[in-house]
Amino acid sequence: MPAPAGSASTAPPQRRLLATLGIGFGAGLLNAVIGIGGGILIVPGLVLVRKVHPRVAVATSLGAVLLLSAVALAIHLLIAPFTLSLWGTVLLLAAGAAGSQIGGRLLTRIQTRWILFAFAGVTLLSALHLLAIGLDLLPPLAGAAAEPPLWAYAALGLMGGFFSGLLGVGGGGLVILGLSVGFHTPVFAGLPIAQAVNTANSFSGVAAQWRARLVLWKEVFALVPSGLAGVAVGQALALHLAADVLRIVFAAFFIFMSGSLIRKGLRMGAGI
Numbered sequence: 234m235p236a237p238a239g240s241a242s243t244a245p246p247q248r249r250l251l252a253t254l255g256i257g258f259g260a261g262l263l264n265a266v267i268g269i270g271g272g273i274l275i276v277p278g279l280v281l282v283r284k285v286h287p288r289v290a291v292a293t294s295l296g297a298v299l300l301l302s303a304v305a306l307a308i309h310l311l312i313a314p315f316t317l318s319l320w321g322t323v324l325l326l327a328a329g330a331a332g333s334q335i336g337g338r339l340l341t342r343i344q345t346r347w348i349l350f351a352f353a354g355v356t357l358l359s360a361l362h363l364l365a366i367g368l369d370l371l372p373p374l375a376g377a378a379a380e381p382p383l384w385a386y387a388a389l390g391l392m393g394g395f396f397s398g399l400l401g402v403g404g405g406g407l408v409i410l411g412l413s414v415g416f417h418t419p420v421f422a423g424l425p426i427a428q429a430v431n432t433a434n435s436f437s438g439v440a441a442q443w444r445a446r447l448v449l450w451k452e453v454f455a456l457v458p459s460g461l462a463g464v465a466v467g468q469a470l471a472l473h474l475a476a477d478v479l480r481i482v483f484a485a486f487f488i489f490m491s492g493s494l495i496r497k498g499l500r501m502g503a504g505i
Contacts, residue, residue, distance in 0.1 A: 250455065253455045260274045308468055334394075336394065352494055397438055405431040
Protein backbone atom coordinates (compact mmCIF):
# COMPACT_ATOMS: atom_id res chain seq x y z
CA MET A 234 0.00 0.00 0.00
CA PRO A 235 1.59 3.33 -0.98
CA ALA A 236 1.98 6.08 1.58
CA PRO A 237 -0.96 8.51 1.66
CA ALA A 238 -0.63 11.77 -0.18
CA GLY A 239 0.98 14.60 1.70
CA SER A 240 3.67 12.46 3.32
CA ALA A 241 6.57 14.81 2.58
CA SER A 242 7.43 18.47 2.97
CA THR A 243 8.54 20.76 0.14
CA ALA A 244 10.97 22.66 2.40
CA PRO A 245 14.71 22.61 1.53
CA PRO A 246 16.52 19.41 2.64
CA GLN A 247 18.66 21.23 5.22
CA ARG A 248 15.61 22.75 6.87
CA ARG A 249 13.80 19.42 6.88
CA LEU A 250 16.80 17.76 8.53
CA LEU A 251 17.08 20.45 11.22
CA ALA A 252 13.37 20.17 11.95
CA THR A 253 13.62 16.38 12.25
CA LEU A 254 16.65 16.63 14.56
CA GLY A 255 14.82 19.10 16.79
CA ILE A 256 11.75 16.87 16.97
CA GLY A 257 13.93 13.88 17.84
CA PHE A 258 15.80 15.72 20.61
CA GLY A 259 12.57 16.88 22.22
CA ALA A 260 11.11 13.37 22.03
CA GLY A 261 14.15 11.85 23.73
CA LEU A 262 14.08 14.50 26.44
CA LEU A 263 10.40 13.82 27.19
CA ASN A 264 11.04 10.07 27.23
CA ALA A 265 13.75 10.30 29.86
CA VAL A 266 12.32 13.08 32.07
CA ILE A 267 8.65 12.11 32.43
CA GLY A 268 8.34 8.64 30.87
CA ILE A 269 6.45 9.79 27.77
CA GLY A 270 7.51 7.74 24.75
CA GLY A 271 8.06 10.82 22.61
CA GLY A 272 5.29 10.16 20.12
CA ILE A 273 3.26 12.96 21.69
CA LEU A 274 5.88 15.30 20.20
CA ILE A 275 6.96 13.33 17.11
CA VAL A 276 3.48 12.91 15.59
CA PRO A 277 2.40 16.57 15.67
CA GLY A 278 5.95 17.63 14.78
CA LEU A 279 5.88 15.51 11.62
CA VAL A 280 2.33 16.61 10.77
CA LEU A 281 2.68 20.34 11.45
CA VAL A 282 6.34 20.99 10.60
CA ARG A 283 7.27 18.27 8.10
CA LYS A 284 3.77 18.13 6.51
CA VAL A 285 3.63 14.34 6.80
CA HIS A 286 0.24 12.63 6.46
CA PRO A 287 -1.14 11.84 9.97
CA ARG A 288 -1.33 8.07 9.40
CA VAL A 289 2.27 8.03 8.15
CA ALA A 290 3.31 10.23 11.08
CA VAL A 291 1.77 7.80 13.58
CA ALA A 292 3.50 4.78 12.01
CA THR A 293 6.85 6.61 11.74
CA SER A 294 6.57 7.79 15.34
CA LEU A 295 6.15 4.20 16.52
CA GLY A 296 9.41 3.24 14.79
CA ALA A 297 11.32 6.07 16.47
CA VAL A 298 9.72 5.52 19.89
CA LEU A 299 10.65 1.83 19.71
CA LEU A 300 14.37 2.58 19.41
CA LEU A 301 14.42 5.55 21.79
CA SER A 302 12.51 3.75 24.54
CA ALA A 303 14.69 0.65 24.34
CA VAL A 304 17.80 2.78 24.88
CA ALA A 305 16.17 4.83 27.67
CA LEU A 306 15.15 1.60 29.44
CA ALA A 307 18.68 0.20 29.24
CA ILE A 308 20.17 3.44 30.60
CA HIS A 309 17.68 3.61 33.46
CA LEU A 310 18.29 0.01 34.53
CA LEU A 311 22.02 0.74 34.71
CA ILE A 312 21.53 3.60 37.19
CA ALA A 313 18.48 2.50 39.22
CA PRO A 314 16.91 -0.78 40.36
CA PHE A 315 13.62 -2.19 39.06
CA THR A 316 11.21 -2.26 42.03
CA LEU A 317 7.79 -3.29 40.67
CA SER A 318 6.25 -6.76 40.34
CA LEU A 319 7.90 -8.93 37.68
CA TRP A 320 4.72 -10.90 36.92
CA GLY A 321 2.67 -7.72 36.89
CA THR A 322 5.10 -6.20 34.42
CA VAL A 323 4.86 -9.25 32.15
CA LEU A 324 1.05 -9.04 32.24
CA LEU A 325 1.16 -5.29 31.57
CA LEU A 326 3.40 -5.75 28.51
CA ALA A 327 1.23 -8.57 27.11
CA ALA A 328 -1.94 -6.50 27.56
CA GLY A 329 -0.18 -3.51 25.98
CA ALA A 330 0.76 -5.52 22.90
CA ALA A 331 -2.85 -6.63 22.49
CA GLY A 332 -4.15 -3.10 22.94
CA SER A 333 -1.64 -1.78 20.42
CA GLN A 334 -2.92 -4.20 17.79
CA ILE A 335 -6.51 -3.05 18.43
CA GLY A 336 -5.53 0.61 18.16
CA GLY A 337 -3.47 -0.03 15.01
CA ARG A 338 -6.41 -1.71 13.28
CA LEU A 339 -8.71 1.16 14.20
CA LEU A 340 -6.17 3.64 12.80
CA THR A 341 -6.77 2.37 9.25
CA ARG A 342 -10.56 2.61 9.58
CA ILE A 343 -11.21 6.15 10.79
CA GLN A 344 -11.04 9.52 9.05
CA THR A 345 -7.78 11.45 9.24
CA ARG A 346 -9.37 14.50 10.86
CA TRP A 347 -10.57 12.33 13.77
CA ILE A 348 -7.02 11.06 14.26
CA LEU A 349 -5.94 14.69 14.60
CA PHE A 350 -8.77 15.50 17.00
CA ALA A 351 -8.01 12.42 19.12
CA PHE A 352 -4.33 13.29 19.29
CA ALA A 353 -5.14 16.90 20.13
CA GLY A 354 -7.34 15.73 23.00
CA VAL A 355 -4.66 13.42 24.44
CA THR A 356 -2.06 16.19 24.06
CA LEU A 357 -4.29 18.73 25.83
CA LEU A 358 -5.04 16.35 28.72
CA SER A 359 -1.33 15.61 29.10
CA ALA A 360 -0.55 19.33 29.09
CA LEU A 361 -3.15 20.09 31.78
CA HIS A 362 -1.84 17.25 33.95
CA LEU A 363 1.77 18.44 33.63
CA LEU A 364 0.69 22.01 34.36
CA ALA A 365 -1.24 20.97 37.47
CA ILE A 366 1.78 19.07 38.82
CA GLY A 367 4.23 21.85 37.96
CA LEU A 368 2.12 24.51 39.67
CA ASP A 369 1.32 22.28 42.70
CA LEU A 370 -2.39 22.44 41.92
CA LEU A 371 -2.96 18.75 42.62
CA PRO A 372 -3.44 17.73 46.26
CA PRO A 373 -0.60 15.63 47.70
CA LEU A 374 -1.14 11.89 47.63
CA ALA A 375 -2.16 10.43 50.98
CA GLY A 376 -0.67 7.22 52.28
CA ALA A 377 2.28 5.10 51.30
CA ALA A 378 2.88 3.42 47.98
CA ALA A 379 1.00 0.15 47.54
CA GLU A 380 1.76 -2.82 45.27
CA PRO A 381 -0.74 -2.66 42.35
CA PRO A 382 -2.92 -5.77 41.90
CA LEU A 383 -2.51 -7.85 38.74
CA TRP A 384 -5.80 -6.58 37.27
CA ALA A 385 -4.45 -3.00 37.44
CA TYR A 386 -1.37 -3.97 35.44
CA ALA A 387 -3.61 -5.58 32.80
CA ALA A 388 -6.01 -2.60 32.62
CA LEU A 389 -3.23 -0.01 32.40
CA GLY A 390 -1.40 -2.07 29.77
CA LEU A 391 -4.48 -2.43 27.59
CA MET A 392 -5.24 1.31 27.81
CA GLY A 393 -1.67 2.36 27.07
CA GLY A 394 -1.37 -0.10 24.20
CA PHE A 395 -4.61 1.06 22.58
CA PHE A 396 -3.49 4.69 22.49
CA SER A 397 -0.05 3.58 21.31
CA GLY A 398 -1.42 1.80 18.25
CA LEU A 399 -3.99 4.49 17.45
CA LEU A 400 -1.94 7.64 18.03
CA GLY A 401 1.71 6.59 17.73
CA VAL A 402 2.57 7.27 21.38
CA GLY A 403 4.42 4.83 23.62
CA GLY A 404 1.71 4.62 26.29
CA GLY A 405 4.19 4.61 29.17
CA GLY A 406 3.15 8.06 30.36
CA LEU A 407 -0.43 6.83 30.85
CA VAL A 408 0.87 3.86 32.85
CA ILE A 409 2.94 6.14 35.12
CA LEU A 410 -0.11 8.36 35.64
CA GLY A 411 -2.30 5.39 36.57
CA LEU A 412 0.29 3.93 38.96
CA SER A 413 0.91 7.32 40.56
CA VAL A 414 -2.74 8.28 41.06
CA GLY A 415 -4.08 4.84 41.93
CA PHE A 416 -1.24 3.33 43.94
CA HIS A 417 1.05 6.25 44.89
CA THR A 418 3.98 4.82 42.93
CA PRO A 419 6.80 7.42 42.76
CA VAL A 420 7.31 8.74 39.23
CA PHE A 421 11.02 7.88 39.14
CA ALA A 422 10.30 4.31 40.31
CA GLY A 423 7.75 3.98 37.51
CA LEU A 424 10.08 5.21 34.75
CA PRO A 425 11.59 1.81 33.85
CA ILE A 426 8.20 0.14 33.53
CA ALA A 427 6.94 3.09 31.45
CA GLN A 428 9.91 2.77 29.11
CA ALA A 429 9.39 -1.00 28.88
CA VAL A 430 5.76 -0.33 27.96
CA ASN A 431 6.84 2.21 25.34
CA THR A 432 9.23 -0.33 23.82
CA ALA A 433 6.77 -3.24 23.74
CA ASN A 434 3.80 -1.20 22.52
CA SER A 435 5.84 0.49 19.80
CA PHE A 436 7.17 -2.86 18.57
CA SER A 437 3.63 -4.21 18.39
CA GLY A 438 2.45 -1.07 16.58
CA VAL A 439 5.29 -1.16 14.06
CA ALA A 440 4.49 -4.81 13.35
CA ALA A 441 0.86 -3.84 12.71
CA GLN A 442 1.89 -1.12 10.21
CA TRP A 443 4.71 -3.09 8.53
CA ARG A 444 2.66 -4.55 5.69
CA ALA A 445 1.06 -1.18 4.95
CA ARG A 446 4.55 0.32 4.45
CA LEU A 447 3.59 3.47 6.31
CA VAL A 448 6.79 3.75 8.38
CA LEU A 449 9.24 6.29 6.90
CA TRP A 450 12.46 4.60 8.01
CA LYS A 451 14.67 7.42 6.71
CA GLU A 452 12.85 9.74 9.08
CA VAL A 453 13.16 7.22 11.90
CA PHE A 454 16.93 7.00 11.50
CA ALA A 455 17.14 10.80 11.43
CA LEU A 456 15.02 11.12 14.57
CA VAL A 457 16.91 8.54 16.62
CA PRO A 458 20.43 10.10 16.93
CA SER A 459 19.12 13.45 18.19
CA GLY A 460 16.58 11.55 20.29
CA LEU A 461 19.39 9.64 21.99
CA ALA A 462 21.06 12.96 22.80
CA GLY A 463 17.75 14.08 24.32
CA VAL A 464 17.56 10.85 26.35
CA ALA A 465 21.05 11.47 27.78
CA VAL A 466 20.19 15.07 28.72
CA GLY A 467 16.83 14.00 30.12
CA GLN A 468 18.34 11.26 32.31
CA ALA A 469 20.69 13.85 33.83
CA LEU A 470 17.76 16.22 34.44
CA ALA A 471 15.63 13.47 35.97
CA LEU A 472 18.42 12.63 38.44
CA HIS A 473 19.67 16.08 39.41
CA LEU A 474 17.06 18.76 38.69
CA ALA A 475 13.52 19.49 39.84
CA ALA A 476 11.22 18.84 36.91
CA ASP A 477 8.45 21.36 37.72
CA VAL A 478 9.80 24.11 35.46
CA LEU A 479 10.26 21.65 32.60
CA ARG A 480 6.72 20.36 33.14
CA ILE A 481 5.31 23.88 32.87
CA VAL A 482 7.31 24.62 29.69
CA PHE A 483 6.26 21.33 28.09
CA ALA A 484 2.64 21.92 29.12
CA ALA A 485 2.54 25.34 27.48
CA PHE A 486 4.04 23.93 24.29
CA PHE A 487 1.56 21.02 24.26
CA ILE A 488 -1.40 23.39 24.65
CA PHE A 489 -0.18 25.35 21.63
CA MET A 490 0.38 22.13 19.69
CA SER A 491 -3.08 20.81 20.56
CA GLY A 492 -4.67 23.98 19.18
CA SER A 493 -2.65 23.67 15.97
CA LEU A 494 -3.81 20.08 15.46
CA ILE A 495 -7.44 21.03 16.02
CA ARG A 496 -7.18 23.87 13.47
CA LYS A 497 -5.61 21.51 10.94
CA GLY A 498 -8.35 18.95 11.50
CA LEU A 499 -11.08 21.57 11.07
CA ARG A 500 -9.54 22.65 7.74
CA MET A 501 -9.60 19.09 6.40
CA GLY A 502 -12.54 17.74 4.45
CA ALA A 503 -14.76 15.32 6.28
CA GLY A 504 -14.00 12.57 3.80
CA ILE A 505 -10.18 12.68 4.07
